[in-house]
Amino acid sequence: MLLQGKRAMITGASRGIGKAIAMEFAREGADIILHYYENSKDTTITLKDEAESVAADIRALGRDVHLIGFDIGDRDDIDAKIKTMLKEVTPDVLVNNAGITKDNLVMRMKPEQWDDVINVNLSGSFFLTKALVRPMLRSAGSIIFVASVIGQMGNAGQVNYAASKAGVIGMAKSLARELGSKKVRCNAIAPGFIETEMTAAMAPEAKARLLELVPLKEAGTPDDIAKAALFLASDMSRYITGEVLKVNGGMYM
Numbered sequence: 188m189l190l191q192g193k194r195a196m197i198t199g200a201s202r203g204i205g206k207a208i209a210m211e212f213a214r215e216g217a218d219i220i221l222h223y224y225e226n227s228k229d230t231t232i233t234l235k236d237e238a239e240s241v242a243a244d245i246r247a248l249g250r251d252v253h254l255i256g257f258d259i260g261d262r263d264d265i266d267a268k269i270k271t272m273l274k275e276v277t278p279d280v281l282v283n284n285a286g287i288t289k290d291n292l293v294m295r296m297k298p299e300q301w302d303d304v305i306n307v308n309l310s311g312s313f314f315l316t317k318a319l320v321r322p323m324l325r326s327a328g329s330i331i332f333v334a335s336v337i338g339q340m341g342n343a344g345q346v347n348y349a350a351s352k353a354g355v356i357g358m359a360k361s362l363a364r365e366l367g368s369k370k371v372r373c374n375a376i377a378p379g380f381i382e383t384e385m386t387a388a389m390a391p392e393a394k395a396r397l398l399e400l401v402p403l404k405e406a407g408t409p410d411d412i413a414k415a416a417l418f419l420a421s422d423m424s425r426y427i428t429g430e431v432l433k434v435n436g437g438m439y440m
């Protein structure tokens with residue numbers, strides 16, 4: 188097993204790509220810190236039930252699970268919850284997966300659509316990573332950012348999302364340079380078009396147009412991303428840092 192004896196924290200792991208990564212890591216021997224979306228200011232926003240169900244599946248594999256809920260867009264909440272968490276568990280692997288889209292053409296984009304996407308996708312990944320970097324120096328760990336093909340090639344109607352994901356790629360490379368001497372590796376995964384609830388809302392014509400760009404002529408699955416994350420989390424990639432692994436069926440080369 189590739190992650191035996193490791194503890195991995197995955198954000199937004201109650202569904203979609205994050206859930207697939209958590210399950211894959213658990214199958215490979217890792218104990219899991221399972222983050223889900225909870226909003227301390229608006230208590231109607233909690234995905235705890237969803238997360239509990241994933242946690243039960245992981246425990247059934249014989250792994251330990253630590254559940255933690257916070258809003259990745261709220262830096263005070265991040266700091267408070269991580270401080271408490273670190274009294275009990277410290278991750279060796281961090282996967283910054285949680286993310287959102289709020290699409291609009293630039294002329295119609297509302298300031299809050301820009302702010303929300305940058306705040307969750309870019310600033311959230313930054314503040315969580317910052318809160319965990321020091322304790323993670325103790326183990327030769329691995330930090331993975333889930334970016335997007337859109338951060339590499341751009342997309343009409345997604346300036347906010349593309350900027351956030353291009354930012355995440357720059358952050359991964361800079362961190363790789365900062366933390367290399369401590370043997371903490373930092374990489375990004377740039378998924379292409381993956382079937383999840385995030386893409387389920389797209390119009391069928393928009394999906395068909397995107398698939399035309401994909402040489403493999405099919406959408407990817409959350410498990411395709413989970414396999415890439417496993418590679419980057421494990422010693423299989425011990426000499427790889429600052430890399431952006433495209434998992435996009437050839438959509439962008």
Ligand SMILES: NC(=O)c1ccc[n+]([C@@H]2O[C@H](COP(=O)([O-])OP(=O)(O)OC[C@H]3O[C@@H](n4cnc5c(N)ncnc54)[C@H](O)[C@@H]3O)[C@@H](O)[C@H]2O)c1
Nearest residue numbers: 199203204224258259260284285286335378380381383385
């Ligand atoms: N699906 C795709 O085609 C695709 C392509 C490229 C990149 N990605 C990226 O993959 C990641 C996972 O996306 P997915 O497709 O599984 O979508 P998803 O919507 O199923 O999952 C997103 C996760 O992020 C969490 N989240 C959202 N806002 C949050 C907040 N404020 N605080 C805490 N958690 C929050 C959600 O609860 C959910 O668990 C995202 O970063 C997304 O940008 C997805």
